[in-house]
Amino acid sequence: MTTHPPAQLQRGSHRARAPQDGQLRTAQLGPLALETGGELPEVELAFETWGELNSDASNAVLVLHALTGSTHVARGATGEEGWWDTLVGPGRTVDTDEYFVVSGNMLGGCYGSTGPASPAPDGRPWGSRFPFITIRDSVRAEALLADQLGVRSWHSVLGGSMGGARALEWALLYPERVRRCAVIACTAASSAEQIAFAQAQVQAIRLDPAYRGGDYYGGPPPSSGLGLARRIAHITYRSEPELHARFGRSEQGDEQVLGAVLPAERGRYRVESYLDHQAAKLAGRFDANSYVVLTEALMSHDAARGRGSLSEALAGASADFFVAAVDTDRLYVPEQSRQLAAALPGTVPVHLIHSVMGHDAFLTEILQLDGALRAAFFGRAQ
Numbered sequence: 001m002t003t004h005p006p007a008q009l010q011r012g013s014h015r016a017r018a019p020q021d022g023q024l025r026t027a028q029l030g031p032l033a034l035e036t037g038g039e040l041p042e043v044e045l046a047f048e049t050w051g052e053l054n055s056d057a058s059n060a061v062l063v064l065h066a067l068t069g070s071t072h073v074a075r076g077a078t079g080e081e082g083w084w085d086t087l088v089g090p091g092r093t094v095d096t097d098e099y100f101v102v103s104g105n106m107l108g109g110c111y112g113s114t115g116p117a118s119p120a121p122d123g124r125p126w127g128s129r130f131p132f133i134t135i136r137d138s139v140r141a142e143a144l145l146a147d148q149l150g151v152r153s154w155h156s157v158l159g160g161s162m163g164g165a166r167a168l169e170w171a172l173l174y175p176e177r178v179r180r181c182a183v184i185a186c187t188a189a190s191s192a193e194q195i196a197f198a199q200a201q202v203q204a205i206r207l208d209p210a211y212r213g214g215d216y217y218g219g220p221p222p223s224s225g226l227g228l229a230r231r232i233a234h235i236t237y238r239s240e241p242e243l244h245a246r247f248g249r250s251e252q253g254d255e256q257v258l259g260a261v262l263p264a265e266r267g268r269y270r271v272e273s274y275l276d277h278q279a280a281k282l283a284g285r286f287d288a289n290s291y292v293v294l295t296e297a298l299m300s301h302d303a304a305r306g307r308g309s310l311s312e313a314l315a316g317a318s319a320d321f322f323v324a325a326v327d328t329d330r331l332y333v334p335e336q337s338r339q340l341a342a343a344l345p346g347t348v349p350v351h352l353i354h355s356v357m358g359h360d361a362f363l364t365e366i367l368q369l370d371g372a373l374r375a376a377f378f379g380r381a382q
């Protein structure tokens with residue numbers, strides 16, 4: 001679901017797109033020491049860029065994706081739709097005629113960065129041997145990517161959901177490298193309930209017999225477990241009023257129920273069909289091990305870990321902050337964004353996105369963020 005900005009949001013004439021705009025590339029980062037010990041040898045990080053770094057390297061913007069997102073934030077040379085097209089592109093608020101936009105695939109992911117499906121030093125996929133990684137590990141890898149791209153300090157780092165956790169960690173691990181930081185639909189730390197929902201998803205995957213402890217490459221993938229994980233997650237990404245208004249109690253009725261585990265005497269509710277579709281769609285595009293690794297990394301998210309109280313931890317950040325929440329988000333509830341904002345240095349308001357959608361509104365209602373982000377971060381001065 002993509003919305004396009006109204007004509008008044010589009011400005012001026014645009015430069016020709018650089019051939020590398022929106023093209024998936026890979027940086028070789030070498031070994032990476034991990035927060036909980038050990039190291040990953042020969043880390044690769046997938047990334048895309050749009051626009052050009054200016055002569056004093058002051059115009060770089062980092063955009064960080066959510067749990068199952070990719071680096072394809074905006075259209076590029078191929079014209080393929082990006083997940084934040086509304087916000088990022090020529091003439092848009094994050095104007096790629098003006099800013100050098102970078103997006104990195106999370107360490108452990110399955111869209112090009114080193115992850116469980118990548119070959120370990122012995123040539124076989126890491127599988128069950130892939131180490132536990134944290135949000136901070138991925139941010140350290142992203143900092144090595146920034147070094148390679150010649151970006152000493154970011155004009156801004158923007159992220160929603162898991163991307164927001166990475167954005168916040170950027171501001172804390174590298175305060176001198178982040179001038180502005182947007183934490184959207186995310187908290188200072190994963191809460192007990194967020195960990196609980198995440199654990200149920202991880203268990204759904206691990207209990208799929210096809211998972212084989214994580215060493216399923218070369219055989220059938222644990223699609224049932226991954227699909228169940230997505231069902232659990234997707235319910236938390238949407239609100240009760242949205243599901244009620246869209247599906248109510250109606251039956252799907254217009255299809256065969258292929259392979260569904262249902263009593264013969266009933267058909268399928270539309271909402272079940274919808275969740276089945278979401279499950280199959282994710283199972284078709286995502287690696288179950290990566291889902292586990294990224295979910296466990298998000299469970300570990302805690303800005304205060306090893307840094308004292310939350311206020312003490314956040315006092316180390318020197319960026320200007322932008323915090324936003326979705327009013328109907330039942331996973332990353334607005335109150336948690338208020339607690340984050342209150343603990344940040346200075347006075348940081350919480351921008352509320354109004355939507356029936358729930359958590360996913362940070363992806364689907366981006367027009368609402370547009371003006372607020374433009375006012376906060378994307379005036380002329382860099």
Ligand SMILES: CC(=O)SCCNC(=O)CCNC(=O)[C@H](O)C(C)(C)COP(=O)(O)OP(=O)(O)OC[C@H]1O[C@@H](n2cnc3c(N)ncnc32)[C@H](O)[C@@H]1OP(=O)(O)O
Pocket residue numbers: 001065066068069070083111252270271273274275277281285360363364
């Ligand atoms: C490499 C990559 O592809 S990464 C892609 C980028 N992805 C990300 O960044 C992750 C974040 N993105 C997302 O999570 C999602 O895409 C969102 C939140 C932006 C939008 O969610 P969507 O699933 O597209 O929206 P929505 O809830 O309206 O679902 C629409 C889908 O449900 C299907 N659907 C709707 N009702 C029903 C039903 N009763 N029965 C079955 N299917 C149904 C629609 O046909 C549609 O299918 P499609 O996506 O295959 O076209």
Ligand SMILES: N[C@@H](CCO)C(=O)O
Pocket residue numbers: 066067068069160161162237360
């Ligand atoms: N729909 C998003 C939500 C996670 O924040 C995703 O799949 O990444």
